[in-house]
Amino acid sequence: MGLRFTVLASGSTGNATIVQCDDATVLVDAGLSAKKLEELMRERGVAGHHVDAIVVTHEHSDHIKGLGAFARKFNLPIYANEQTWGALERHVGQIATDKRVIMETGETISFGSMRTTSYAISHDAAEPVGYVFDDNGVKLSLATDLGYVSDKVQRMIEDSDVLVLESNHDVELLRMGRYPWNIKRRILSDIGHLSNEAAGEALCQLFTDRTKRVYLAHLSLDHNQMDLAKLTVNNILESNGHFFRKDEYPLRETYHDRPTPWDEVMKR
Missing domain, CATH: 3.60.15.10 (Ribonuclease Z/Hydroxyacylglutathione hydrolase-like)
Known part of the structure; x- marks a missing residue:
């Protein structure tokens, strides 16, 4: 299962x-x-x-x-x-x-054997949420469009087998970018989007022995690149003592124009 x-x-x-x-x-x-x-x-x-x-x-x-x-x-x-x-x-x-x-x-709602729980996040929307999916103790968490990872969010998504986490922008690329300052300020705010740096810092708290993979998601086309996001997040993880064998490297990519391969999240 x-x-x-x-x-x-x-x-x-x-x-x-x-x-x-x-x-x-x-x-x-x-x-x-x-x-x-x-x-x-x-x-x-x-x-x-x-x-x-x-x-x-x-x-x-x-x-x-x-x-x-x-x-x-x-x-x-x-x-x-x-x-x-x-x-x-x-x-x-x-x-x-x-x-x-x-x-x-x-609230938690079941679809078949899968329990789906929503949780509050910080974003400039009416009542934005993320979702945690659980089937027989296997946990998948989706966390994008959030200005920061609060303690409550951390408690919801920590100890996930697989995590899809926002890594929206590089702060310097955003600051130098073409967006007007009011939009940049919104993106950088607590109701905006997670930067690469913020994603890396959050992952230092979220990684456990149970964590198998992390998908970096919701990347800005204008103010980020996947290689830069992975490098930034990895450097922060390593500087905080998280090192990975090559065959167990956990960071995965998402794409704006095509689907990721199916990922089977199975119980250990």
């Missing part, structure tokens, strides 16, 4: 992840067009009718762009907390009443 997942796309151009257990398939966010979502899912052998539910982290367009169209096409329930529903409602079109499910922040 265990979980498997693929990050279909990650970044400011659109976000979506498929998480599966033996008897359920959940789509986390739908931030690309319905057509593009189906295309990316086909690359990983998943069809829309295989999906049992969609869970939503927050209402920003890069997380809900295809939500309404995809949910209607496959008659899927959408799970989000009340404030997120209020914020996204006008963007997704008509959703049948029985498909609009309130999942309060902190």
Whole structure:
């Protein structure tokens, strides 16, 4: 027993992840067009009718762009907390009443054998959340779009078998970039996005003997590069005493335009 997942796309151009257990398939966010979502899912052998539910982290367009169209096409329930529903409602079109499910922040809902728990994060949205998936003691945590890793967030996602963690920007590239200062200030704030440095510092607290892999996610196309993110995070980990054998190197990539390979998260 265990979980498997693929990050279909990650970044400011659109976000979506498929998480599966033996008897359920959940789509986390739908931030690309319905057509593009189906295309990316086909690359990983998943069809829309295989999906049992969609869970939503927050209402920003890069997380809900295809939500309404995809949910209607496959008659899927959408799970989000009340404030997120209020914020996204006008963007997704008509959703049948029985498909609009309130999942309060902190609530745990089961999809098949998989327990899904939402937790509060710090971001400039109505009521943003991350998700932890657990199946028979196997733990996968998704943590992106957060300005910082609070103590509460750390307690939720620590001791994960696999973690998908935001590593959005390099601070200096962002400071020198073309964005107006008000946007840069928002990104750098406690309700913005995690920098490479912040991701590395958080991982120093999050790594345990149980942690197998960490996927660096939601990278900025303008103010980051995957090689730079991995180098920065790795240097911070090593400077804090976290060294890894080559065959056990834990940092993994995500992509804005293609899905990651399936990752099987199995119980030790």
